[in-house]
Amino acid sequence: MRILLFSGKGGVGKTSVAAATGVRLARLGYKTLVMSVDPAHSLGDSFDLENTLFHGATADPVEVRPNLWIFEINIQREVKRHWNDIASYITAVMRTTGLSGVEAEELAIFPGMEELSAMMYVNQYRREKTFDIILLDCAPTAESLRFVSLPTTLDWYMKHLFNFERKLIKAVRPVFNKLSPVEAPTDAYFENISGLFGKIQGIDQVLQDPETTSVRLVTNAEKMVVRETQRAFVYFSLYGLTVDRVIVNRVLPAEVNDPFFAGSRDSQRRILGEIESYFAPVPVSTVPLLNHEVVGAEGLDEFSERLYPGNEDPSVVTRTERPYSFAKVEDHHEVRLQMPFAAKGEIGLFKKGDELVVEIGTLRRHVGLPSSMSALTPVKAKLEEGVLVVEMRSVA
């Protein structure tokens, strides 16, 4: 089973690329699902489906051609289906200043229900082997990260807060209910949370396994877009996901020789060269700017031909190197994190319990250390050719 995630800045062509990839895979005989995780869904539009046929008509994947299903998650329905109790409780908590004694800051990062629903479906389809390949048409970069950071966040929440909070609530419920503007959660809430956790259990390993999950970054040959692509690369690596291809969309075709575009073409050529050297050894592919939109069956067939010429199979695994590794080196241990494009000043690092916490900008990742390293302390960190090397030693 393969999971391919398409991410990138708004408007670069993620939905078109995801849909065309689905079209190719289905033709190659894979049972394929394209799922939209972007709340501003446009997947149905990309296949040019009638709104009345598609939107809101079904809560499940819709077959659009042989071997190909598409699915736009309707969050309102999901909340009604599964999450009412939890959502209303969390909202109540968020509205107040938080539970005293519980780390409110950590509660506040409780992930979005939307991403959670998508994640649950992916996990369910994976367990039930419903599809050979799931393609995720993600929201623009920042929200895609919320999606991939979710299992770690939830796992962290369960490990660190759940048991503690549950015990705490049992002990203080009578007092708590008198003092607090929100009711202490009931046992049903805890059961719901447990059930929910069960539904995404194991998905973090799946997302971090490069043989199963790959991120494809869609970009354009424009300076600002490329910067965002580089940041996205860092962030996905931070969450342990492997980027195995960069797709540069809307490249001016050679036959456009109007002097008006001469400047754009020069700058595109330069930026393309930069993209290739920045991201190497990650393969970079290009798709030309077409003189029409990419919609409907024919449009997507044509686009998939441009994207994957010569019947290329887009599900092939090309990179298996994980963004994280742990190693014993001579007299100490090392955590190595692929961090191309990250600058020295941006990276924060500290140890909390048996985890290493890495911060880049406003993003934070708790990296669970293997038991052989959990008692060690980070003593030194250096950024070496795009790899953050953290030296871990036992400090008496």
Ligand SMILES: Nc1ncnc2c1ncn2[C@@H]1O[C@H](COP(=O)(O)OP(=O)(O)O)[C@@H](O)[C@H]1O
């Ligand atoms: N190579 C291309 N040539 C011409 N139009 C394109 C190309 N790629 C995408 N488009 C069009 O650009 C618009 C935005 O693309 P879309 O795939 O929805 O981007 P995103 O999902 O990243 O927001 C759509 O109307 C799509 O048909």
Ligand SMILES: [Mg+2]
């Ligand atoms: Mg889109």
